[in-house]
Amino acid sequence: MKVALRIWRQRDASDRGGFVRYQMRDLAPDTTVLEALDDLNEWLVGRGEPPVAFDSDCREGICGACGIVVDGRPHGPVPGTTTCLLPLRAFRDGATITLEPFRTGVFPVVRDLVVDRSALDRVVQAGGYVSVRTGSAPDAGALPVARDAAERALDAAACIGCGACVAACPNGAVSLFVGAKLTHLAALPQGQPERARRTQGLVAAADHEGFGGCTLHGECQAACPKHIDLDVIARLNRDYLTAALARWWGHA
Amino acid sequence: MMLRDVAPAGPLAARWQRRRSELELVGPTRRRQHQVIVVGAGLAGASAAATLGELGYRVRCLTFHDSPRRAHSVAAQGGINAARDAANDGDSVERLFHDTLEGGDFRSRESNVYRLAELSARIIDQAVAQGVPFAREYGGHLATRSFGGALVSRTFYARGQTGQQLLLGAYQALAKEVAAGGVTVLARREMLDLIVVDGRARGVIARDLVSGALEAHVADAVVLATGGYANVYFLSTNAKASNATAIWRAHRRGAAFANPGFVQFHPTCLPAAGEQQAKLTLMSESLRNDARLWVPRRPGDARRPEAIPEAERDYFLERRYPRYGNLVPRDLGSRAAKTVCDEGHGVGSGGRAVYLDLRDAAARVGAGVLRERYGNLFELYRHITGDDPLEIPMRVAPAAHYTMGGLWVDYDLMSTIPGLFVIGEANFSDQGANRLGASALMQGLADGYFILPCTLAGYLAGARLAPVAEDGAEATAARAEVRARLEKLLALSGRRTASDFHRALGRVLWDACGLERSRDGLAKAIDEVAALREAFWDDVTVPGGPGELNQELERAGRVADFLELGELMCRDALAREESCGCHFRVEHQTPEGEARRDDDGFAHVAVWMPGAAGRGPQSLLEPLRFETLALRERLYR
Numbered sequence: 001m002k003v004a005l006r007i008w009r010q011r012d013a014s015d016r017g018g019f020v021r022y023q024m025r026d027l028a029p030d031t032t033v034l035e036a037l038d039d040l041n042e043w044l045v046g047r048g049e050p051p052v053a054f055d056s057d058c059r060e061g062i063c064g065a066c067g068i069v070v071d072g073r074p075h076g077p078v079p080g081t082t083t084c085l086l087p088l089r090a091f092r093d094g095a096t097i098t099l100e101p102f103r104t105g106v107f108p109v110v111r112d113l114v115v116d117r118s119a120l121d122r123v124v125q126a127g128g129y130v131s132v133r134t135g136s137a138p139d140a141g142a143l144p145v146a147r148d149a150a151e152r153a154l155d156a157a158a159c160i161g162c163g164a165c166v167a168a169c170p171n172g173a174v175s176l177f178v179g180a181k182l183t184h185l186a187a188l189p190q191g192q193p194e195r196a197r198r199t200q201g202l203v204a205a206a207d208h209e210g211f212g213g214c215t216l217h218g219e220c221q222a223a224c225p226k227h228i229d230l231d232v233i234a235r236l237n238r239d240y241l242t243a244a245l246a247r248w249w250g251h252a
Numbered sequence: 253m254m255l256r257d258v259a260p261a262g263p264l265a266a267r268w269q270r271r272r273s274e275l276e277l278v279g280p281t282r283r284r285q286h287q288v289i290v291v292g293a294g295l296a297g298a299s300a301a302a303t304l305g306e307l308g309y310r311v312r313c314l315t316f317h318d319s320p321r322r323a324h325s326v327a328a329q330g331g332i333n334a335a336r337d338a339a340n341d342g343d344s345v346e347r348l349f350h351d352t353l354e355g356g357d358f359r360s361r362e363s364n365v366y367r368l369a370e371l372s373a374r375i376i377d378q379a380v381a382q383g384v385p386f387a388r389e390y391g392g393h394l395a396t397r398s399f400g401g402a403l404v405s406r407t408f409y410a411r412g413q414t415g416q417q418l419l420l421g422a423y424q425a426l427a428k429e430v431a432a433g434g435v436t437v438l439a440r441r442e443m444l445d446l447i448v449v450d451g452r453a454r455g456v457i458a459r460d461l462v463s464g465a466l467e468a469h470v471a472d473a474v475v476l477a478t479g480g481y482a483n484v485y486f487l488s489t490n491a492k493a494s495n496a497t498a499i500w501r502a503h504r505r506g507a508a509f510a511n512p513g514f515v516q517f518h519p520t521c522l523p524a525a526g527e528q529q530a531k532l533t534l535m536s537e538s539l540r541n542d543a544r545l546w547v548p549r550r551p552g553d554a555r556r557p558e559a560i561p562e563a564e565r566d567y568f569l570e571r572r573y574p575r576y577g578n579l580v581p582r583d584l585g586s587r588a589a590k591t592v593c594d595e596g597h598g599v600g601s602g603g604r605a606v607y608l609d610l611r612d613a614a615a616r617v618g619a620g621v622l623r624e625r626y627g628n629l630f631e632l633y634r635h636i637t638g639d640d641p642l643e644i645p646m647r648v649a650p651a652a653h654y655t656m657g658g659l660w661v662d663y664d665l666m667s668t669i670p671g672l673f674v675i676g677e678a679n680f681s682d683q684g685a686n687r688l689g690a691s692a693l694m695q696g697l698a699d700g701y702f703i704l705p706c707t708l709a710g711y712l713a714g715a716r717l718a719p720v721a722e723d724g725a726e727a728t729a730a731r732a733e734v735r736a737r738l739e740k741l742l743a744l745s746g747r748r749t750a751s752d753f754h755r756a757l758g759r760v761l762w763d764a765c766g767l768e769r770s771r772d773g774l775a776k777a778i779d780e781v782a783a784l785r786e787a788f789w790d791d792v793t794v795p796g797g798p799g800e801l802n803q804e805l806e807r808a809g810r811v812a813d814f815l816e817l818g819e820l821m822c823r824d825a826l827a828r829e830e831s832c833g834c835h836f837r838v839e840h841q842t843p844e845g846e847a848r849r850d851d852d853g854f855a856h857v858a859v860w861m862p863g864a865a866g867r868g869p870q871s872l873l874e875p876l877r878f879e880t881l882a883l884r885e886r887l888y889r
Contacts, residue, residue, distance in 0.1 A: 012800065028526050030636075035528045038751075045749045045804050050796045053803055055318060057491040059531045060632060062416055063322045085635040110462055111801040118439065121319050125431045129424035130383045134303040134701045137374070137381035141336065144392025145385075153385035154410055157417060158628075161321050190383045 001029050001088050004096040005040060007052055010109055017109070021096070029089035033076065033097065034059065034066060036088060054113040059084045061225060064160030067167070068113050069100040074164035074223045082162065082225040102167035106174075106210050117163045119209040120177060127201030128181045130190050149187050156183035158226040165220035165228075171212030176220035178202045179232030182239060196243035203240055255508070255859060255874045259363035259663035264880050265345075268367040271663065275710030283308035286712055287471040289456055291443045291498055293320030295415070295693060296676025297477030298422035299700030301437075305429030307705060312469055313426065313435060314458055316442040316493065316806075321423045324479055324491040325696060328415025329536035329629065330399065331407035332379075332693040334372040338396050339405040345369045347404065350881060352691060355401040355581050356656070356684020357833035357849065358883050359511070359857070361876060363663055364682050368691075371698040376408055378701055382421040386410050397541050397625075399689035401581040401888075407690045412536050412629040418693055422700070441467070442806065443498045444737075445730045446474065446505045446672065447720075453502075453672035454720045457730050459738075461806065464799040466734055468727040470720045473671045473708055476502060477700065480655035480677040482515060484814045484821070485766075486758025488652035489521055489534040495810040496817050499659050499678050507667040508872065509860045510660035510680035512817065513825035516687055516834050517767050518653035519545075519585035520646075522636060523605045532651040533636060535608065536629055537689040540578045542613035542622060543646075545569050545589070547606050551596030557607055557645045568592050568606075576888045583686040583834045583847075584888060586650035590767050591845065593649075600647040609645040650767060654692060656683040656834070657824070660859050660874075664707035665699060668861075671715065673708060675699035680857070685833025738798050741808050746791035750808040753788045757781065757811075757818050765822050770838045774826040778819055785815040820860060820869060827871065830854045851883050 003024050010017030022040055031039075034056050041051035056066040061082040068083045070076030076086045091097055099113060107115040157180070165176035182199055185191030191198070214233060221230045260270045278286065286309050290301040293315040301313040317323060335348040348369035353360060376394070380386065386408050387395040396405040410417040429435040440461040447455035447470065455470035481496035482488040503509045520540070522533045546565045553560060568588055570577045580588075589606050598604050614622055619642050623630060633641050658680040659667050665681065666673050676696040683691065721727070764770075764777035788811070796802040831840040831847035832854070840848045857874040 027528060030525055030638075031528045032530075035530050038530055039528050041804075042749050042751055045751075045793060045795055046747075048745065048793060048795050050802075051804055053801055057317070057322055057493050058324065058327045059492060060327060060533050061635070062413065063324070063326050063491060064319075065317065065322045080631070081635055085632075087635075089638075114801065117318060121321075121427070121437070121439075124424065125427040127431075129428045130381065131428060132378070132381040132425075133306050134299075134378060134425070134705070135374075137377040140377045140380035140394060141338070143380065145388050146392050147388045147390050150385045150388040153383070154413075154417070157385055157410075157420060158413065160326075160416075161319065184385070185383050188383050188385065190381060 001027055001093050003027070003036070003088060003091060003094070005036065006096050006098045007112070008100040009052070009112055012111055013108055027088060029087065031088050032084060033070060033086045033088065034084050052113065053111040056084055061085045062160060064162040067102055067162045067164055069102060069167060071098050074102060074167040075225050079222070080225060080227055102163055104166050104172040106166065106172060107163060119211070120161055120163060122209060123174065123178060123202055123205045124181065126205030127194065127198040130185060131194060143189060145188060153184045153187035156180045156187065156228065156232055159228055160226055162225065164223045164225060166211065168219040168223035169212065170217055170219065171215060173214040174206045174211040175214035175233045175236060176224060176228055178206055179236035180228050183232040183235050186235065186239060195239065196246060199236070199239040199243045255660070255872060257361060257363070257663050257874065259361070264362060264366045267363050268370060272706055275706055276713035278709045278713050280308050284310065286310065287312070288473050288475065288708065289314065289469055289471040290475045290477060291456060292323065292477035292479065292678070293317070293426065293437070294323030294325035294477060294479060294676065295419055295422055295696035296700040297475070298323070298419065298426045299697050300475055300477060300675060300704045301435055302422060302425035302429050303701055303705045304708070305432065305435035308434065311435040312438060312471070314438045314441040314443060314456070316440065316461060318439055320426055320437055320439070321419065323419060324494050325419045325693070326416045327491060328693055329412040329534065330538035331397065331409035331414045331690040332375065332418065333399065333406050333688070333690045334376045334408055334694065335369050335406060336373050336376065338394055341404045343404040343406050348372060348406065351402050352682070352688055353684065353881055354886055355688040356686055357847065357886060358684065358851070358855065358878065359832050359876065360682055360684030362878060362880055367703070368682050368695060368698050371702050372694050374702065375694060375697045379418055379421050382425060384410065384417045384421045397538055398579055400537055400540065400579045400585065401688040407538070409538065412538065412626055415693060418697065444501060444734045444809070446502045447727050447730050448505050448669060449720050449724070449726045450718070452670045452715070452717070455727060457734050462801050464802065466731050468722040468731055470722050470727060472712060472717050473673065475673045475675060475704065475708070476659065476678050477675045478678045480658065481817060482652040482655050484757070484818055485652040485761050486754045487524055487529065487532050489518060489532050492531060495813070497810050497813045499674070500813040500817055502659060502667070502669070502672060504862055505669065506862065507669045507672055508660040509657070509820060510857050511657035511824065512821045512860065513765060513828065514656035514685050514834055515652055516582055516654040516656060517586040517650040518582055519589050519650050520608055520648040521651035521653070523600055523647060523649035525601070533632065534653065535633065535646060535648055537582070539608060539626060539629065542625070543608045543610050544578055544612060545606055545608055547592045547597035547599060557609070566592065566597065573888045580888050581686055581688060587767055587836060589650055605647040605649040607645040608648045610642060611645070614642055654687055656680065656685060656687055660857070664710065665704055666707065666711065671711065673704055675704050685835055738805065738809070741792065741794050741805060741812070742798060744789070744792050744794070746793045748791050748793065750792055750794065750804065750811040753784060753792060754811045754814065756784055757815060760784070761818050761821065765825050768836050768838055769825045771826065774822045777822045778826070781815065781819040781822065788812065788815055823869065824858055824860065828854055828858060855883070
């Protein structure tokens, strides 16, 4: 296939940046967009030019490192896939494919297609865990967990932390990510003791980081490579309200 | 130099408890005065850093990723072994010990393997308490499945994303300690050298990958948890950035390297498809619970798989290993696949693949059940190939996957440099010449949660450590060396890319030091790798500068280290004149084509010390003693 890549080049955070168009050589339709970038980069390096910087690692859709806005959509036009698994066959022969970094104020551009998503780590640090010390865990066999609960928890825990939900959201909200973490732990008995505290902690941290407010556009769900459902935001809102009411009544 | 494994004597089952009570403790107030550096944030690194933080140490955890949650442990699919006898099928600590030691073809230490089996059950306790959503039976109890090299069902799992879920458990434990203030995570930092002061590991030189700044981080002890080096082959199932630089730089500073030639080839990976292919993708071993591997009986049979009748299919694993069938260990599975392909039965482009067929299982339990068990694997397969494996059998082929070799450590997981600990895949300790499926997660977490926190305390309690400054003589010298090397890479302005050299190295190693090795092939490869290395330092090109985000500079540095490690792997494989586990020397095989061990000559760990300047590496041996299990030929037939 003959495609051209129109890529956002930006030297560092202070550079204004702009698009550069590269005509690619003939590539097999199974080539992924990132493999096409590899190919371009090797050509650039061979000419002594700086390659296009982009994050990627596992190349099988699980590490969450890659994240590029492809033709205006985080992770591109194929639903339920990460950029690393996006093949050229998803585009027409002769297409010009536009690659940009995730655009949201909370993820500053580091270089080219690389952004800083450390805000997501800081949100998790605000309580996205179960406080259990190593060695103090009880016998795992003593705690039955309903199969449906475990499956629901895993559906939510499938989040790879790529940040596509934030990039897709017109408000730059992080509710799908936060809702996924809260739903994962709230679905399990282990997550109950800290449930209210966790909900309030994560929501406050997301506000503090400057993520936007959720108005349920649903763009996040459409962009999520792991099919995380909008339901997790409903659960987030319910738990947040419950926690706030409990605090108001002095129960928490 | 004498290598001491420091494992206590006495009954195997009592050794770890005995060692724990021998080791001195560090009191809670003194722990706050000790700084520890953990390099790597995968299962081993994150679990160690979190646990050390809980204990009160001041911990800096370095990762080259933008977040600790990206570490390659995240990609482990199938599961984690634990001796809990959850299936009431006769499992026990002894049996897991036995299976792991035998799976490793008797080239690992009894003491270490027993301890691993002993701790396995507690890992599940810990993970469940953290909220890891393991698969459950309808009654709410933990589900298990089987993996290769075992006749029991002891593998706990979370669909085909067990590594991700366990890593998130460890990552969240780490997040908890970051919030508590004891642990600092330094993301986008790559360790490029080890700081050694008075013979002890006292810190690392790390490059800030965004600004390019070289930082000296000093500490009382350094823990390497930087994973394996299967990417030396260029194409492997490892993530793109996985590399050997941290352990190789430590080796160059004096940490011995053990069994570098022991590399696992995983039999069920998606075959290489084209020049642009960046990496190979694994299809979990757990599929072999339900799938059957076969090739057409007639060489070169080009019919579609569904058109080939039952009688014309060769279920080669079931034929060759009737007792274990499709659940043989990976070394046997990979070699059997290679054999049938070499005989002309392979399928797919180039004829290097075999079929992994779920048809019979779908008929037995239904497609819905299979999608529940392996749904995300099917989806991954469909994304890559465009096919649904329930309609068309998967095509799979062996690929480099895991390295049993690594830095040598004693029973306390300490390397030959005092104060330098090595955990997880980065060390050599527990997997012998072949790792069983679902044992890597077990080892990484046993090391990080339970073993290292005890043994590190023992070291710190007994060590007299003078203060070390970030601008001390040794740190300054190490930083200057790192800077000089980076500047040299940038100044070469040659004609070939680092990836080009990496690809060439991969081809040499795949042919000579892959699934089969021979004396002549290895001897030739040693020269070829040396020539490539020379050409690299003459003709590589790296654009850009040192003071910026420069991914090509990162890559070139890693390839430079692979070019040194690759030679050592060949030397190790050449010196081991026997076949064992993954290491199959064509000169040493039985009439049936199985590995022939030489227990009189080679029941040892091959340990390599860096040679003095201009000299080759120096070889040492650590003899392996088998007191509990009698050495015997592996019985999978």
